[in-house]
Amino acid sequence: MEPLLNIEDLSVDYTHGGMEIPAVRQVSLAVAARESVGIVGESGSGKTQVFMAAMGLLAANAAVRGRVRFEGGDILGVGAESLNRVRGSKLTMVFQDPMTSLTPHLTIGTQLAEVLVCHAGRSWREARNAARHMLDRVRVPEPERRMSQYPHELSGGLRQRVMIGMSLLCEPLLVIADEPTTALDVTVQAHIIDLLGTMRRELGMALVLISHDLGVVAGLTDRILVMYAGRIVESAGAAELFQQARHPYTAELLKCIPSLTGPRQQRMPTLLGQPPRPGDPDEGCAFAPRCARAAPRCRTVRPPLEDAGGSAHRVACHFPLPS
């Protein structure tokens, strides 16, 4: 049976100021129903672009190749009308910045209810009732009052709760949460992650959690994909990845987790050296210039993503760390 979300050989290129910027290169991944998948990688590694493509939200200057299917239906290359049959209802997304992601001149109630009016054909009155209910479920205090408030009257944490509630209104099959806590206070971050976990247990939807912080992803996901320079370089069960990362880049990322109990980093601490820039030759392993284990072969021959033993552990490295 085909997985819920199936991405095959996806590439996204941007032309910007006359330069080609490859954002995503030949990424293949699948998310099964009810599964929870974490996507980690440095800033600019293409995490967001993969799922923007999956939502049909790529900017006009993006060139996209490959195939994205959701519930067996094509996402790429179809018109907005057929996209809108799944987008916002069965397939939803929570964005990184709750401060700017809500429409400033519409009340919270309207912005929630319109989803149900649009997708479930409810009347506004019914939709508002359901929306108030949802605010209660995502633990927004005083839902009745919040319904008639405008986004600027809510704190960042509350707005992100509203965004999460909005994504759950139509009982989605898959929620994509793109760094849902990055813009929030440290104390609020943990609450939002808790909420996502609770809602997933209650509703049983699949979840993609994008983050540059392995610590955030750890508790909430079954499987973790590591991205580097537009490619997936390692993929493994969450526990296995933490115990024995095979890719040197993943190992570096793991060292960057301060401590699961300590304060969480706002930005990922930078690894030694720079990620590749657009225009750099796309040969061999993109991580080689920063890799302590790199050999001449790493700079000329690209390592394919291959089975690395263990249950569904895959790595793209000529000289993976020993298991």
Added chain:
Amino acid sequence: MDRLAAMRRYFLTRLAGAVPTLFIIVTLAFFLIRAAPGGPFDQEQTLPVEVMANLQKAYGLDQPVWTQYGHYVGALLHGDFGPSFRYKDFSVTELIGQGLPVTFELGSIALASALILGVLIGIFAALRHNRAGDYAAMSLAVVGVAIPSFVVLPFLGLLFGIYLHWLPVAGWEPASIRHLILPVVALALPPLAVIARLVRASMLEVLRSHYIRTAIAKGLPLRTVILRHALRPALLPVASYLAPAVASIMTGSLVVESIAGLPGIGRYMVQGALNRDYTLVMGMVIIYSALLIVMGLLVDLLYAWLDPRVRLDS
């Protein structure tokens, strides 16, 4: 809703605050016109001294200017704009009362068309960004801004009146829309072009914002995304332009009414100023100032409606 109450309170407070402003304008205008060389009864051939003295006396111009000012303001407080110095047997109140409805009809139809069409064209151009439709709309807008109404109107009259015989070239009949069409087009074109460009630019910016990305990700149809989520913020620059637009239509109507022979008040402004018809000019200044002050107030309220973050503290 308490926001509506706040809006009403704001409006009334500001309206009360406009009275001193209007008073200052009246005072300045009163003395400025009298400072201009010449007087209402100077003509090509000089009048006999006795006739002149009689005229001056009849209109109170022989009295000290402060006394004149006192009388004028006193009458004004009773809603009396005084007699016209040149239209014998007419009071300024009568002249304005006859002409204002025509000018108001012309101006409001022109403003409404400029707003509606300008916004529609702006949205259309933004959605066709950098494609043929966008370029066509924006070239048209450049033409609209560049060519003044005193060129457009005779051209339209020539085309639709004299060659095609579709519309009257000039003149006026009560309740006749046909006589208004060409003047309205001439008046509306410049502000329409400006509004279309403003809306296009702001709509393009709004469409790039995160909340529009959210609206699209919610699976809303494009129509809803544009009308419910994008339009109001995209209209903010239009609100700022509204007062200048009204001013542009008002000054435009001075010319257009003269060319098209419409019996509005626009011609009184020009003739009144040329004839040194002191009371008529004063009446026009008061009407136009009051209109602009009320416009400014409406714009503030419009802002508050377009963006709930705007606070109405007076």
